[in-house]
Amino acid sequence: QVQLVESGGGLVQPGGSLRVSCAASGRAFSPYSMGWFRQAPGKEREFVAAINWSGESTLYSDSVKGRFTISRDNAKNTVYLQMNSLKPEDTAVYYCAARRLRASTFGDEYESWGQGTQVTVSS
DSSP states (O other): OOEEEEEOOEEEOTTOOEEEEEEEESSOSTTOEEEEEEEOTTSOOEEEEEEOTTSSOEEEOTTTTTTEEEEEETTTTEEEEEEOSOOGGGOEEEEEEEESSSOOSOGGGOOEEOOOEEEEEOO
């Protein structure tokens, strides 16, 4: 399995932007599809975005479509989530995940998970 470490979370004002990153190690990164999920206090984990191994195919939840962008740099073994026009309801712990098959919106289909990074949107 690949090991994942998220970074870049923090406190941002509503309407602001933030980019979180997920660095992979342990195995070759490029064959893996990558996903971002989030979990707010008292709520279930939800899908945010996913990207296939080449970066040519992406998936987004309706709640973030048009505001968030997922991308990857296979040379750096890193996947990114650029978050714009942030809202208080985007506040959550953001997790990245990896799977060896095509990108999926279902968390149970991912094999490896990071420890998460906190994103707080508040004035």
